[in-house]
Amino acid sequence: MTKKFWIGLIIILFIALMGVSYQKFLKNPHCAYDGSPVTPIYEIDIVLKEKSTKKFCSIYCASRWFKNNVTLIDHVVVTDEIRGNKIDSYMAYFVESELITNETNDNRIHVFQQRQDAITHAEKFHGTMTDDPFSLDE
Numbered sequence: 001m002t003k004k005f006w007i008g009l010i011i012i013l014f015i016a017l018m019g020v021s022y023q024k025f026l027k028n029p030h031c032a033y034d035g036s037p038v039t040p041i042y043e044i045d046i047v048l049k050e051k052s053t054k055k056f057c058s059i060y061c062a063s064r065w066f067k068n069n070v071t072l073i074d075h076v077v078v079t080d081e082i083r084g085n086k087i088d089s090y091m092a093y094f095v096e097s098e099l100i101t102n103e104t105n106d107n108r109i110h111v112f113q114q115r116q117d118a119i120t121h122a123e124k125f126h127g128t129m130t131d132d133p134f135s136l137d138e
């Protein structure tokens, strides 16, 4: 093994590592409310009237930001936690249960596209159906 070989190997490893962390950074945006990484299956997108989008890690963070910025908001897109589908919040079913989605903020509100999934979850984790926390109706 020559010295050149090892230096080359270290450079390759370094480049690979940079690529991985760059991808990670791109794939996992950070929550606009508390800065924690956004897990795709729990992602909430708040679309503003000026067309930009804010991403949140949980219903907890998104609903808090929502309350303070209602006048700026166009609509809210939530993620069905069973299938990962993005849906408008007014079409989704929300369940508050004993299961925590986010350890840092204790979020217990879950999102489902199908009513049956919401009912099944509620039965399994002692939950109750709750209203859309992102309702824009005054």
Ligand SMILES: [Zn+2]
Binding pocket: 031, 032, 033, 034, 035, 036, 056, 057, 058, 061, 062
């Ligand atoms: Zn958050």
